[in-house]
Amino acid sequence: MSEPVIGIVGGSGVYQIEGLEEARWQAVDTPWGPPSDEILTGRLGGVRMAFLPRHGRGHVHAPSEVPFRANIDALKRLGVTDVVAVSACGSFREEMAPGDFVIVDQYIDRTFARAKSFFGTGCVAHVAFSHPTCARLSGAAAAAARATGVTVHQGGTYLAMEGPQFSTLAESRMYREVWGADVIGMTGMPEAKLAREAELCYASVAMVTDYDCWHPGHDAVDVASVIRTLTLNSANARALVTHLPGVLTDRPTPCPCGCDRALEHAVMTAPDKRDPALVARLDAVAGRVLKC
Numbered sequence: 001m002s003e004p005v006i007g008i009v010g011g012s013g014v015y016q017i018e019g020l021e022e023a024r025w026q027a028v029d030t031p032w033g034p035p036s037d038e039i040l041t042g043r044l045g046g047v048r049m050a051f052l053p054r055h056g057r058g059h060v061h062a063p064s065e066v067p068f069r070a071n072i073d074a075l076k077r078l079g080v081t082d083v084v085a086v087s088a089c090g091s092f093r094e095e096m097a098p099g100d101f102v103i104v105d106q107y108i109d110r111t112f113a114r115a116k117s118f119f120g121t122g123c124v125a126h127v128a129f130s131h132p133t134c135a136r137l138s139g140a141a142a143a144a145a146r147a148t149g150v151t152v153h154q155g156g157t158y159l160a161m162e163g164p165q166f167s168t169l170a171e172s173r174m175y176r177e178v179w180g181a182d183v184i185g186m187t188g189m190p191e192a193k194l195a196r197e198a199e200l201c202y203a204s205v206a207m208v209t210d211y212d213c214w215h216p217g218h219d220a221v222d223v224a225s226v227i228r229t230l231t232l233n234s235a236n237a238r239a240l241v242t243h244l245p246g247v248l249t250d251r252p253t254p255c256p257c258g259c260d261r262a263l264e265h266a267v268m269t270a271p272d273k274r275d276p277a278l279v280a281r282l283d284a285v286a287g288r289v290l291k292c
């Protein structure tokens with residue numbers, strides 16, 4: 001067992017968390033550029049926490065421009081072990097209603113205009129991703145969500161779209177009826193992929209704000225309708241965060257899901273063929289296996 005350090009990535013509507021002791025906003029430099037904003041660090045119930053608003057305070061970054069690599073690198077650099085990502089989403093299921101929380105366990109990645117890996121020419125790596133979230137951390141996130149009183153759906157497939165426009169009706173119907181997605185958002189990818197490459201345990205809490213545009217009984221989604229539900233959801237998300245330390249006091253090491261060893265056999269490039277500049281950039285993310 002070891003002590004966890006909990007990282008929270010706050011999505012739309014979640015730009016701060018309350019109740020941290022020794023709280024301070026900290027600038028973190030990364031080889032991938034600056035993260036979305038400074039990171040709020042402190043302790044909650046004795047557990048170290050780091051909070052990063054994904055779009056920056058004041059919602060500055062569009063989904064395609066979120067510096068996902070810098071965000072994950074910065075959290076890893078601060079010693080974070082467990083990342084709980086909070087995201088607003090649309091729902092493709094009648095029973096996943098606005099206000100409900102869905103603990104995501106699968107993704108369909110339809111994003112196409114984002115850097116999706118820390119690795120590349122000069123240091124190639126392939127991590128396993130069949131189970132993209134950490135089951136242990138997802139269970140804890142579900143327990144913390146339930147403690148807030150919201151309806152929690154444990155398990156769901158998140159379709160990550162590029163945005164920033166919402167889906168057409170044809171797309172919405174295809175994602176729901178043909179592809180079997182449960183929820184839709186614009187930021188779940190490549191965040192989950194990068195967390196896995198950085199050997200971080202990752203759980204995703206998707207907060208339903210709307211029924212996208214497929215539902216005959218609901219108006220098509222627009223930002224005004226999303227924001228109405230977001231206000232309630234963000235209060236519940238902040239309440240969820242306050243329950244996390246209580247359900248995550250001890251962290252089994254190694255993680256039973258293998259998240260913290262994802263790079264063990266992933267790097268393909270021969271040591272003498274590796275690009276020293278890329279290897280240096282990978283110090284926080286992959287230093288454990290690259291010995292940098």
Ligand SMILES: CSC[C@H]1O[C@H](OP(=O)(O)O)[C@H](O)[C@@H]1O
Pocket residue numbers: 010011012013054055063086087088089163185186187188223226
């Ligand atoms: C405000 S509606 C669209 C916007 O909200 C979600 O952001 P996040 O996932 O960071 O909560 C969605 O993915 C879009 O980026």
Ligand SMILES: Nc1ncnc2[nH]cnc12
Pocket residue numbers: 088089090091161166167184185186209210211212213221226
């Ligand atoms: N319907 C929707 N599609 C994409 N992202 C969203 N975020 C919140 N609602 C959404």
